[in-house]
Amino acid sequence: MSDALVEIDDLKVHFPIKSGLLFDRTVGYVYAVDGVSLKIKRGETYGLVGESGCGKSTLGRGLLRLVEPTSGGITFDGTDVRALSGERMRLFRRRMQMVFQDPMSSLDPRQSVESLLIEGLKAHGLRTSMHEKLRSTLDSVGLPASALSKYPHEFSGGQRQRIGIARALVLDPELIVADEPVSALDVSIQAQVVNLLDDLQESLGLTYLVIAHDLAVIRHISDTIGVMYLGSLVEEATADQLYERPLHPYTKALLSAVPIPDPLVEDRRERILLAGDLPSPANPPSGCRFRTRCPWSQIRCAEERPELRVFDDSGQRVACHFAEQILSGELRPHEVRAELVRPAGDAAVDAELIPTQGDLPTP
Amino acid sequence: MPLLDVRDLSVVFQRKGTRPVRAVDGVSFTVEPGQTVGLVGESGCGKSVTSLAIMGLLPRRGNKVTGEVRFDETDLLKLRPQDLRDWRGRDIGMIFQDPLSSLNPVIPLGLQVAEVLERHQGRTRKAALKQARDLLDAVGIPDPDRRLDEFPHQLSGGMRQRALIAIALACKPRLLIADEPTTALDVTIQAQILTLLKELVDDSGTALVMITHDLGVVAGLCDTVNVLYAGKVVERAYRHQLFAEPRHPYTHGLLQSVPRLDVDRGERLHQIRGSVSDNIPWSEGCAFAPRCDRVIDDCIGETVPLEPTFRGGALRCTNPVPQEVPA
């Protein structure tokens, strides 16, 4: 048995862009996830960071096949997940559950907490000692049994996120994909949920894929961090290593942009300010996708797409032609002019016609 | 003399058949010319309602505003709406979280900037458009000549926020109010916008009221910080003072609960228990008492007053976090 619970191999999720009156013609693709390979070890937390629209959620959903990948491999505990069909996939999904960002919109307001939790159990034919199971699950997320008869609107944001976590936990999953689990919560509540996720991992031996744009939160909870840019992983390292020695220019810029609640630090910080916006994933730049904003870019960067490669013995992986020269200081940064990026076209992407499976309840 | 002097500002929302909501509850603070003042607090604590009340932008019906908002000695709350409109845009600029909803979707960007200049500075259309171009350039919008004829939806969120900043600063106002101007933006874009704002207010001497939930944003930007909780200011201090020695248990707890990128990862995060739904009304004591680690008998019974500390600071707490005694 390998120590990786999840192995993702060159995963791609491309969404067709339809045009024409009846949306019958594909005029291009959104390269939401474009060749990502990574492993998540059993019992660890893998954190995924990157700007919005870089494909984090799509990768998480592709992993659970909530959206059908275009190509690539997914292995979960030795099972080829992409080969599972219909009923077998449905039963398999119990082992991989998702927790969403906005606890309010992901919980059906008309269902009591009890029926929200039972729904999943029933769908998987798990009826044994149901009531006891529900109580113990609620207890594990710090909610009283009396919550069972209440409805989502009767809870605060933090409590609703606990319900969302309970709904995933009640199925005894091995992997939880948490997509922005704290970003909709107030600062004073975020720590509660972060600590809860920590405790549950400890007591239940869970494996997490946590997706977030907040680097400080990700660094706190993750063992390994993957940095995404425009559909690809550009760097991967242990949480401490990534902060100690960021190699990729994008990682450096991201780290330097995060505000730190300490004036003494803020007053002395040097920021790498990136020019312009994230390019459209429907029309990514040639070669290195970061080159339009990279202060170190060279001619080669436009011609050749850098592979994610192991940098040294530390196991840190980076997708940059010049990581060595940038680290040594041999290559100096230059000024970058912002290119104008258009927001996604109005009618170009018609999400309804795209073969994604429903986001919600994952029975 | 302060440029803006907000005194005992309260806003109560009252609709028929519902209980009144005291969204802002006796808030006082001042802004000196050229100063940057932060209002921080979590969702629902009254930040936006405070800024809307200052600008006279709350809906006409369904709310009652009391107190004073003195701008240069004039009480804005007493002005007629049409007079207040002259102050807005000319003397006071504003930026909101969602630039799309504050820009007009059917008017080209250049014209939107130019109109402000025409209205408040009596420029001709031609002169105003030329100046609009320079303003778009100054806020870092690429290729400003071509942007003049474009519409807001053709720009990304970050570029729209820049356009809004251009409009807000077009008339060189003496005060700029920014309500969560970077909350909807990615962190790399946030860094661009905050750097731009800082440069612009430094250069022009504009005073800035920065409203945010993010303590990190405040740390790099504000001279003085007001921490709001449940509609009241609970602590006010100079930036370095507040972050080095937070006295209010809420401020202290918040600062301890956010993971920091620059310090070693601890095992567990400090957490504040409960949520704002556990608050008690201020009339019955300290609203934060049910969540507070330092609560004592004196905290319950009657409203805890805001007491001045030093150098213009203030604290609303009967049992504050002790100050470190210098060794």
Ligand SMILES: Nc1ncnc2c1ncn2[C@@H]1O[C@H](COP(=O)(O)OP(=O)(O)OP(=O)(O)O)[C@@H](O)[C@H]1O
């Ligand atoms: N039009 C309204 N009618 C009734 N209550 C309102 C109205 N607008 C705001 N409130 C209430 O006033 C309180 C303060 O709201 P406000 O929008 O100022 O919060 P905030 O601090 O800006 O929060 P956020 O960080 O979420 O923007 C909240 O309890 C809110 O529900």
Ligand SMILES: Nc1ncnc2c1ncn2[C@@H]1O[C@H](COP(=O)(O)OP(=O)(O)O)[C@@H](O)[C@H]1O
């Ligand atoms: N169902 C869909 N149809 C078309 N495009 C989509 C769909 N879902 C996501 N996308 C696009 O794919 C890209 C990546 O999106 P997403 O994975 O949600 O990013 P992130 O989670 O990193 O913010 C974005 O450009 C987004 O607009």
Ligand code: SF4
């Ligand atoms: S490959 Fe070139 S453009 Fe890409 S990150 Fe490295 S230096 Fe920058």
Ligand code: SF4
């Ligand atoms: S007044 Fe009492 S309850 Fe309120 S913050 Fe201070 S110590 Fe805590």
Ligand SMILES: [Mg+2]
């Ligand atoms: Mg997402």
Ligand SMILES: [Mg+2]
């Ligand atoms: Mg607000």
